[in-house]
Amino acid sequence: MQKAKLIRNQRITLEEVRFVIEVRAFEVPKNKKYPQGIKLKCVLIDVELGKPRVLLDNHEPHGFHLHTRLPEDHDFRVSLNILDYEEAIRVFFKEVRKVVSNEK
Secondary structure, X not given: OOOOEEEEEEXXXXXXXXXXXXXXXXXXXXXXXOOOOEEXXXXXXXXXXXXXXXEEEEEOOOEEEEEOOOXXXXXXXXXXXXXXXXXXXXXXXXXXXXXXXXOO
């Protein structure tokens, strides 16, 4: 079995350590769960709460999607009609800007 290859790994601290962003992308064998051959997880963590506030990931049957009602509603997701993981990351950062600006 072919292993996952890490293609992006970032950790960014925002707002004087109030928020941490983690972005990890792996190249994986194309399969039913990851038809694009990419496994992506982007998360905005609220350090004060110790919980994620926004999560973007991808897997079937949802494709790329955002969890925008964290930590209250883990099951709520917004589907993104995109196939490119770099575009998904850009969408994630737009959502992060909204959350962070609302906390000021």
